[in-house]
Amino acid sequence: MKTRILLADDHEIVRRGLSALLQKHEGWEICGEAIDGREAVDKAKQLKPDVVIIDIGMPNLNGLDATRRILQQDPNSRVIVLTVTDADQVIREALDAGARGFVLKSDAARDLVSAIEALQGKRMFFTPRVNELLLAGFLEKGQTMSRNQPPMLPTLTAREREITQLLAEGRSSKEAASLLNLSTKTVETHRSNIMRKLSLHSIRDLVVYAIKNKIIQIDMPPETNELAAVVSGQRTDSPV
Amino acid sequence: MAANTRILLVDDHPIVREGLRTVLQRRAGWEVVGEAANGVEALEQVERLQPDVMVLDITMPRLNGLEVCRLARQKTPTTEILFVTQHDSPQMMKEALNAGAKGYVVKSNAARDLVHAIEAVSQHRTFTAMTRPESGSTSDSPARNS
Numbered sequence: 001m002k003t004r005i006l007l008a009d010d011h012e013i014v015r016r017g018l019s020a021l022l023q024k025h026e027g028w029e030i031c032g033e034a035i036d037g038r039e040a041v042d043k044a045k046q047l048k049p050d051v052v053i054i055d056i057g058m059p060n061l062n063g064l065d066a067t068r069r070i071l072q073q074d075p076n077s078r079v080i081v082l083t084v085t086d087a088d089q090v091i092r093e094a095l096d097a098g099a100r101g102f103v104l105k106s107d108a109a110r111d112l113v114s115a116i117e118a119l120q121g122k123r124m125f126f127t128p129r130v131n132e133l134l135l136a137g138f139l140e141k142g143q144t145m146s147r148n149q150p151p152m153l154p155t156l157t158a159r160e161r162e163i164t165q166l167l168a169e170g171r172s173s174k175e176a177a178s179l180l181n182l183s184t185k186t187v188e189t190h191r192s193n194i195m196r197k198l199s200l201h202s203i204r205d206l207v208v209y210a211i212k213n214k215i216i217q218i219d220m221p222p223e224t225n226e227l228a229a230v231v232s233g234q235r236t237d238s239p240v
Numbered sequence: 241m242a243a244n245t246r247i248l249l250v251d252d253h254p255i256v257r258e259g260l261r262t263v264l265q266r267r268a269g270w271e272v273v274g275e276a277a278n279g280v281e282a283l284e285q286v287e288r289l290q291p292d293v294m295v296l297d298i299t300m301p302r303l304n305g306l307e308v309c310r311l312a313r314q315k316t317p318t319t320e321i322l323f324v325t326q327h328d329s330p331q332m333m334k335e336a337l338n339a340g341a342k343g344y345v346v347k348s349n350a351a352r353d354l355v356h357a358i359e360a361v362s363q364h365r366t367f368t369a370m371t372r373p374e375s376g377s378t379s380d381s382p383a384r385n386s
Contacts, residue, residue, distance in 0.1 A: 012351035013324075017259030109254035 004031035006049035008040035010058045037061030044070045052079045057217035067097040078119040101125040163190045168210035245362045246273045248291040250282040252300045279303025298325040313340035320361040343367040
């Protein structure tokens, strides 16, 4: 029986590249594709793939929150997260979300086949760079940190994170309500709760929070821009 | 018979280069003559291969695409440069064209726009296409100027 794979990435050119790579492998088939996290969750439920390959930075619902939902729907799902960065926080988030594989996009052509084979054998797969971090005591440090300071993200519910992403992407409460099949009033109530919980005072604050916590990702031009400086903490007073 | 259009692909992600290839290989008369994974490699390849079109990413290690574009225009002025980038920004597009590029396509639309863009730039016509309606560029009907 063939191993059925669901691909989720908002860039068609990347999906084509992944598809071309994986279809060379006998016994594997691409059973579906998704262009954002929301579609990935729906297609995972509908198609029940053996493996889901999911990009982190996607519109509407990011790959990490989509992974959480896919695993809520079916705890036996096997998800490989594709990412452009192996920053500590992203790795920790991916593991917390329940991903069993972590592959850098830059290394996907080399690592993805091994990652799928590992998951088929009920094992996990990390890129060499992640393994290096693990060996360097990353997890121990993370556990120490989590004992000492409460993580920021769990303070929001899944629905609140979803609304945070939509608002930070520039959608109005009305547009978010329409996408989520909720009333505008309900979204506005969530919005107030989000702002209160996180002690935020403006949409600008919300955008910065969403970027810092990898709920959304921004394009970084070759030169550091003002927003990058704000997010990295070098500046706190710049308008977004 | 018309000569092949020779294309060099430059992107630091092999999976993106593979995706670009799948779009281009369906076209008779187009040939991907080389690939490069960073800016320095791109400059070496463009000088050696003298392709008709270089498909170029902006954010890359060692030397970014804008610098590659400026230098390549000096070294091999016959090669037209088409940016395929994640930067959906009119400022970045302007900078790319100022650097000497003939075309600018956003990665999220590359599967749709790439063929039209290469057709245009290989005939020395400008092609730009972005997704943001407020950017001043077109979305569904990419601008083509001679």
